[in-house]
Amino acid sequence: MTGLKAYVVWDASVRWFHWINLLCMLGLISVGVAILNDEALGVTSDGKILLKTVHVSIGYVFAANLLWRLVWAFIGGPHARWRAILPGGRGYLNEVRAYIAGFRGGRPRQYLGHNPLGRIAVTCLLLLLLAQAVTGLVLAGTDLFYPPIGSWIAGWVAAPGLDPASLVPYAKEMYDESAYAAMRAFRKPFITVHYYGFYVLLVFAVIHILAVVVTEIREGGNLVSAMFSGKKILSGPPADQAEAD
Ligand code: HEM
Numbered sequence: 001m002t003g004l005k006a007y008v009v010w011d012a013s014v015r016w017f018h019w020i021n022l023l024c025m026l027g028l029i030s031v032g033v034a035i036l037n038d039e040a041l042g043v044t045s046d047g048k049i050l051l052k053t054v055h056v057s058i059g060y061v062f063a064a065n066l067l068w069r070l071v072w073a074f075i076g077g078p079h080a081r082w083r084a085i086l087p088g089g090r091g092y093l094n095e096v097r098a099y100i101a102g103f104r105g106g107r108p109r110q111y112l113g114h115n116p117l118g119r120i121a122v123t124c125l126l127l128l129l130l131a132q133a134v135t136g137l138v139l140a141g142t143d144l145f146y147p148p149i150g151s152w153i154a155g156w157v158a159a160p161g162l163d164p165a166s167l168v169p170y171a172k173e174m175y176d177e178s179a180y181a182a183m184r185a186f187r188k189p190f191i192t193v194h195y196y197g198f199y200v201l202l203v204f205a206v207i208h209i210l211a212v213v214v215t216e217i218r219e220g221g222n223l224v225s226a227m228f229s230g231k232k233i234l235s236g237p238p239a240d241q242a243e244a245d
Contacts, residue, residue, distance in 0.1 A: 003235055009112050010230045011077040017069040018227050021129070024062035025205070031055040032198060049144070049169055056140045063133040070126070079113035084240075085126070087119045095239075108219040109239040112232060115215070121208060128201050135194040142187040144169050157183050 010018075034041060035051050043051065073082045083089070095116040102109045109115070114122055141149035145167055154164035157175045167174050216223045226232045 004233050006231045006233050007112050007238065008230055009079050009226060009232045011080055012230070013068070013072045013076055014080045015227055015230055017065055017072070020065045021062065021069075024058050024065065025201075027058040028055060028062060029198070029202070031058065045170060052140075052144060052169075056136070056144060056146055059133070059136045059140065062129075063137060066126075066129050066133050070130070084113040085119055085122050087116065087123060092116065098239075103218065106218075108215075110219055110234045110236055111240045112234075112238040113240055118211070118215075121204075121211060125204055125208065128197060128204060131193060132197045132201060135190040135197065138190040139187070139194060142183060142190070153183060 031051055031054050034043070035048070035055060038048050038051065072080055073085060078084060099109055099116045111118075137148060140146040141153045144150065145154045151164065154167045157180045158164040158167055159174055159176045162174055172180070212223050222231075222233050
């Protein structure tokens with residue numbers, strides 16, 4: 001083949017984020033499924049707290065990694081920035097039309113960063129991850145009294161005269177009954193979003209993997225190895241070269 005050229009696209013922060021995120025998600029999903037099926041699995045009450053503690057420990061890594069990625073989108077390289085991620089901006093709809101026409105015609109436009117449809121997918125994925133992280137941190141506080149909001153929750157539900165710092169998860173005798181009921185009501189929408197977010201994320205993760213495989217087959221560009229090496233190899237001029245310059 002002639003005319004192949006390698007371009008440095010994904011910087012180290014983006015690559016580390018991607019693979020740490022994948023590992024965390026695998027861990028969070030496995031332990032999350034065990035939490036969901038605790039009764040069927042015969043998990044004891046202590047076992048349930050242990051499962052949640054493991055889930056939350058991985059969750060902190062997941063949330064910190066995500067936070068760094070969101071910050072990096074302000075300060076990182078051209079393909080890591082919000083400008084290269086968020087759909088919209090000048091000429092975006094024309095880009096989408098041209099991309100779809102090229103894809104249908106078997107002459108797909110090649111991109112250094114995300115293609116116009118990929119930008120929609122990445123934005124949805126980041127929003128879903130953020131929703132999962134925020135709701136997870138609230139659940140960690142309301143369930144286990146873990147940071148960042150655990151000490152506030154403990155102060156809310158501690159029985160009169162009890163030191164909030166001494167509260168133990170699932171020790172109802174240590175809680176003020178009505179404050180605890182109010183706290184559980186506050187918590188409800190967060191568990192609902194966390195629960196459905198899990199299923200939506202699963203569907204999205206499968207679509208994401210299929211889209212990468214189909215794009216790689218149709219367009220080349222070694223998408224998978226580029227997430228390790230940072231380099232994409234293209235056979236023609238990239239459609240988003242100007243943005244990267
Ligand atoms: C990709 C990210 C995540 C996925 C897929 C995920 C998945 C799940 C699933 C399936 C459950 C069981 C839901 C239920 O019991 O109804 C769960 C529960 C939980 N998650 Fe996550 N989670 C994620 C991130 C996080 C994070 C970042 C934290 C906190 C740091 C967290 C904290 C919790 C807690 C405390 C529970 C127990 C809630 C309860 O059942 O009382 N999760 N998660």
